[in-house]
Amino acid sequence: MQKVHRVVLVDVVDPHQHKEEALKNLQELKSLVTTYGGIDIVDIIQHRIRPDKATFIGSGKVTELAQIVVTKRIDIVVVNAVVNPSVLFNLTQILWTDSPKIQVWDRIDLILNIFDKHAHTIEAKLQIEIARMQHMGPRIYGLGLTYFSRQAGGIGMRGIGETNIELMKRHWRDQIKKKKDQLEKISSQHLTQLERRKANDITAISIVGYTNAGKTSLFNLLTRKQKAVENALFVTLDSVTGRLYLPSQKKEVTVSDTIGFIKDLPLSLINSFKSTLMESIYADLLLHVIDISDPKMGEKIAIVEKILGDIQVRSKKTIFVFNKIDAFSGDGKKILDEINEKYARFSPQFISVTTDYGINKLKNEIEKSLIEIN
Ligand SMILES: Nc1nc2c(ncn2[C@@H]2O[C@H](COP(=O)(O)OP(=O)(O)OP(=O)(O)O)[C@@H](O)[C@H]2O)c(=O)[nH]1
Ligand SMILES: [Mg+2]
Numbered sequence: 001m002q003k004v005h006r007v008v009l010v011d012v013v014d015p016h017q018h019k020e021e022a023l024k025n026l027q028e029l030k031s032l033v034t035t036y037g038g039i040d041i042v043d044i045i046q047h048r049i050r051p052d053k054a055t056f057i058g059s060g061k062v063t064e065l066a067q068i069v070v071t072k073r074i075d076i077v078v079v080n081a082v083v084n085p086s087v088l089f090n091l092t093q094i095l096w097t098d099s100p101k102i103q104v105w106d107r108i109d110l111i112l113n114i115f116d117k118h119a120h121t122i123e124a125k126l127q128i129e130i131a132r133m134q135h136m137g138p139r140i141y142g143l144g145l146t147y148f149s150r151q152a153g154g155i156g157m158r159g160i161g162e163t164n165i166e167l168m169k170r171h172w173r174d175q176i177k178k179k180k181d182q183l184e185k186i187s188s189q190h191l192t193q194l195e196r197r198k199a200n201d202i203t204a205i206s207i208v209g210y211t212n213a214g215k216t217s218l219f220n221l222l223t224r225k226q227k228a229v230e231n232a233l234f235v236t237l238d239s240v241t242g243r244l245y246l247p248s249q250k251k252e253v254t255v256s257d258t259i260g261f262i263k264d265l266p267l268s269l270i271n272s273f274k275s276t277l278m279e280s281i282y283a284d285l286l287l288h289v290i291d292i293s294d295p296k297m298g299e300k301i302a303i304v305e306k307i308l309g310d311i312q313v314r315s316k317k318t319i320f321v322f323n324k325i326d327a328f329s330g331d332g333k334k335i336l337d338e339i340n341e342k343y344a345r346f347s348p349q350f351i352s353v354t355t356d357y358g359i360n361k362l363k364n365e366i367e368k369s370l371i372e373i374n
Contacts, residue, residue, distance in 0.1 A: 007033065008043045008068055011080040012051045022046070024296065028263070029080045029107070035233045036114045042072050055094070056087050062094060069099050077104045082264045089139045108135055108266045111234075115269070118237050123190070124273075126183045131269040133176050137169075187278070194282050203253040203370055205244070206283035206315070208308065210300040211260030213289040214323040217353040219257035222363075227257065234260060239279045248367050256280070261307045263299075270311055277311060285369055286318040288346070292335070293327035301343075316373040319365060320346035326355050 009029060013022040026044070033039050045065060047057045055062050056079055068074060077091065083106045095102045105113070112135065115128045207215045211233045220227055223242025228235055241256040256279040270277075280286065286308075290301055301320075320343050328335070339348050349365055351358035 003038070005039045005075040006042045006073055007039050007076045007078055008045060008065070008072070008074050009033070009041060009078050009080060010057060010065065011044065011046045012056060013046055013048045014050065015048050026080060029078070029110075031233055032107070032110050032114065033078065036110060036117065039076075042074060043068055051081065051083075054087065054090050056081065056083055056091065062091070065091075066095055066098065069095050069102060074099070075101065075103065077102065078110055079104065079106045082107050082266070085135070085137075085139050092139070107264050108269075111262070111265065112269065114234050115237060118234060121238050123183065123186050124237055126179055126186070127269070127273050130176060130179050130183065131266060131271075133172065133179070134268045135266065137172055187274075190278060194278060203251075203285075203374075204279070204283045205253055205255045205285045205287060205366065206280040207255065207257050207287045207289060208280055208304065208313075209260060209289035210291070210304055211262050213260065213291045213294075213300075214353055215260060215289045216257050218287070218289055218321065218323065218351075219255060221353050221356075221359065223255050233262065236260065239277070241279065244366075246363075246367050246370070249370070253370070256283070261304050263303055265307065267310070270307060274311060277313070280308075280315075281311065281313050283313075283315050284317075284373060285366065286313070286315040287321050287366075288318055289321045289323050291324050292322040292350070293324045293329070317369045318346050319362075319369060320348045321362060322348060322350045323353060325350050325357060326352040 009026070011022070011026055011029070026046075030041065033041060045057065045061060045068070047061045049058055052058055057065065065077065069077065077095070079088070079091075088104045088106055088109075092102065092104045095104065112128060112132050115124070116132070119125050119128055207219050209215050212231065212235075216227050216229050216236050219225065219240070219242065220229065222244050225240070225242045227240060236257060237259050239256050239258040241254050243252045244255050245252050258277060258280055259273060274281070288301075288304060290297060294300065320339075322339065336350065347365055347369065349358060349362045351362055353359075
């Protein structure tokens, strides 16, 4: 049986932040932890304070954390933030003495570990490995330096530790370079395929959006495929392409589904996922799927748009597809009016993959857009 890891979540809440906001942030972290699986959330530490530069939480809370880690036999501490590697290093070092096996993760570690668990293709595995090496590097040198200077007996011998660290760093950089070269090779094959498709003048549609918005559900509906759909974050980690027949143009177009985005997705990871996202980068039309029943909808739209900008996805046209309209509760007319005004240039569509509502209209809009851009 798989070992269940005992976890404590550590969160810092800005004193000025509303309680509800803080709870929502913690909720996303909990969903991520659930997605990772095999984890038992044993305790949650919340500290209402500005994050501490060295240890994230204040020194009193660190002592409390250290006690919890020992008495509750904690395996992993997950910090609800993206923090400087030195913070993770400092916390690990403090907890290390009494709990030598303790791991301290930030949100990036958690996301990387989820990706690692769910990645299937060699390409995805390599991408994760590179991002992980880049993210872990500074912590490893830090711990290494402590280890070497302890070994060397402290002051005076510190130089030896530093030389060793330099060697480690160089080795680490070489390893990253090797992995990158390997990835480059695979990606360029991928790219050739895409270019061939371009040369054959096949129109490409890409589905993008925040994780759990319903991208794969829409993909399955449009292409009659049966990719896994689940109420969890990061179910899809690769890209898959299917076909959709457009009656008015009497031709088939490709539709691809890809990995979802999330807040704080590390840039190194986005960069290394570029080849997976290549399908989107090269699309003629983007369908940005949005969960309209999500109270954080606006923020998530902005996050997805920002990431698309960062990885330089430029399509000729983007359609905003507001999904899960069946699950929306609240003032429907008000929100539809707001959306139609605010996102007019993205030809907002309202659908429910579950009930089939709005799907024909969406298909018509897709045909219309493709005619316009060609
Ligand atoms: N109520 C409702 N739920 C939906 C609808 N479409 C999808 N879902 C549910 O939303 C959850 C996520 O669906 P997916 O299609 O896996 O979402 P995704 O965007 O591909 O998610 P990731 O691949 O994890 O990023 C599943 O539980 C679906 O059943 C809808 O129209 N209405
Ligand atoms: Mg999916």
